[in-house]
Amino acid sequence: MSILLHKDSKVIVQGITGRDGSFHATKMKAYGTQVVGGTSPGKAGQEVAGIPVFNTVRDAVEATGADTSIIFVPAPFAKDAMLEAIDGGVKLVICITEGVPTLDAVAAQRYAKIKGVKVIGPNCPGLISPEESMAGIMPTNIFKKGHTGVISRSGTLTYEVVCQLTQAGLGQSTAVGVGGDPVVGLYFEDLLRMFQDDPETDSIALIGEIGGDAEERAAQFIKQHVTKPVAVFISGRQAPPGKQMGHAGAIISGGSGTAAGKVAAFEAVGVPVADETSEIPTLLKKQLGR
Amino acid sequence: MKVHEYQAKSFFASYGVPVDRHALCRTAEEAVAAYRELGTGKAVVKAQVHTGGRGKAGGVKLGGSEDEIRRHAEAILGMDIKGFTVDRVLVSEAVDIAAEYYVSILVDRKSKCPMMMLSRSGGMDIEQVARETPEKIEKIVIDPVLGMTDFLARQAAFKLFDDMVQVKQATKIFQNLYRLFVEKDASLVEINPLVKLGDGTLKAIDAKMTFDDNALFRHPDVKELFEPTPEERKEQEAKEKGFSYVNLGGKIGCMVNGAGLAMATMDMIKLYGGEPANFLDIGGSSNPEKIVEAMKLLLSDKHVNTVLINIFGGITRCDDVAKGLIEAFKTIETDIPIVIRLTGTNEAEGRALLQGTHFTVGTSMSDAGHKAVELSKQH
Secondary structure, three states, X not given: OOOOOOOXXXXXXXXXXXXXXXXXXXXXXXXXXXXXXXXXXXXXXXXXXXXXXXXXXXXXXXXXXXXXXXXXXXXXXXXXXXXXXXXXXXXEEEEOOOOXXXXXXXXXXXXXXXXXXXXXXXXXXXXXXXXXXXXXXXXXXXXXXXXXXXXXOOOHHHHHHHXXXXXXXXOEEEEEEOOOOOOOOOOHHXXXXXXXXXXXXXXXXXXXXXXXXXXXXXXXXXXXXXXXXEEEEEEOOOOOOOOOOOOOOOOOEOOEOOHHHHHHHHHHXXXXXXXXXXXXXXXXXXXXXX | OEOXXXXXXXXXXXXXXXXXXXXXXXXXXXXXXXXXXXXXXXXEEEEOOOOOOOOOOOOEEEEOOHHHHHHHHHHHOOOEEOOEEOOOEEEEEOOXXXXXXXXXXXXXXXXXXXXXXXXXXXXXXXXXXXHHOHHHEEEEEOOOOOOOOHHHHHHHHHHHOOOHHHHHHHHHHHHHHHHHHHHOOEEEEEXXXXXXXXXXXXXXXXOEEEEOHHHHHHOHHHHOOOOOOHHHHHHHHHHHOOOEEEEOOOOEEEEEOOHHHHHHHHHHHHHOOOXXXXXXXXXXXXXXXXXXXXHXXXXXXXXXXXXXXXXXOOOOOHHHHHHHHHHHHHHXXXXXXXXXXXXXXXXXXXXXXXXXXXXXXXXXXXXXXXXXXXHHHHO
């Protein structure tokens, strides 16, 4: 089994009539994702690439039985889109949108917790269970079905690592981009637990970066709860303090959140950290005895 | 986005958070006039700069006469504090301090909620307090659904005060501070110190606010306070074009799509013995004009002797990138070597377009990295 997203997951696309929404809805459908509908207020009855459009998430969920929603709406409207999805009856919400105000994300995450809905993002590339389903903006051709779980704060860096895993013969069970903002949904600990419990997953690649202390907490979590091999890469070793490195969450503030601190936290619990992305497959294979 | 102390105090005052009496001055004469106007025996002259550690740098001075205030203002105006030139000072009444406290509100990544931080060790470097004596800092998580309820604000107030006279004042202050934090989309509001005066009243004698850049679109009143340094101006101009740019001072200019990959690229250059010139994330959904702008930005840095373009397609299509590159080099004359690595969505189309050009093509990220470092060293 993969985690979170499977062959039978039914996905709706919020903002399906927009440029990004329609482009990626088409790509997801082509990959085999069951894209059962989309929403765009006032455009019910239309179709995008053969996918029916609804006015509201509730309408879409009632008509299609969707359990997952992916959001492609501009940042000022992302909070409302997340709230609508959480309220609308899906179990998993993925918000791709970049530039969402932090307090908007705070409100959405709080509502998700109250309603028991899982959220991935905002500011994320989504997730993929290779050869089953993809809900995101990922280039599907680099992924291969297999047994390595991938968790990452970045988009393109995830693709870089996955490309190398695939070339080294390490396919993926599920790859999740958790998002680059300070406040996002599912994070390292949640996903480490899911991969640890997933019988199809035999190893985990974790890609962190500067800012916050989630990597430090992940290191402690691995020490206590994860028995499967883990390899880590941390980006931002050359980042100057106080500068936001693209992602809103990637900033060293007051001496905390440095790459060095995160590398040390993993090494202290015996989790190997790669100096460059290309070392990750080797570090996993060594632990897997291959 | 950062604002000055006097600007933060003006937000505080308009939200009912009591602040000391103060006046903003741009010359020593204005400072003396402000001192006269305050009519207090003693006053403090404080540099207004976008950095901490003003006191240690000599940017905060107490004076008790017009002469002293003039001398302090003259010394502080024009002073350089961590690369910032002081062009404004705040002249504030020197208050009768009985005790100092620390109060701040920020967003806690772990609980995904606003969090208040409180300490009876006010007036000190809070990061030092957090490192050395973490038990002296109290943290209160605020449920965004409920907000700063009476009971929660009171609970916070009791962390700092034992006497109801102060608890009542602090409760109101904390609620107002939270309202300010939320309504203006701040990422930090900080009072260090909040002081108890001899007569038992509470006042903020310093104020710090930073704002969420992603929320500035709905706060024109905050946005107009933006005062970029030359470096921040360059970063801001890049941002308006859809880029994230940070200068690193090295020789290899980097153009990458995605922040994580851009960081990994600069880390890799350093690991291979080169010097990255910058962090540049050109973002998703790229078009040729964007690539042209990105190239111009890289080449405007005269230290750059090699450019490494590392594109992994996701939302970015490689053929768009390739077209953009070809377009860019029709308008930009440069003899700087360009190393390109393209892979991902529409990769074959992208590579085909680059066939027969003068670019050095890397087959993988690490191959392109080695080539760029090599070319940079030959210069």
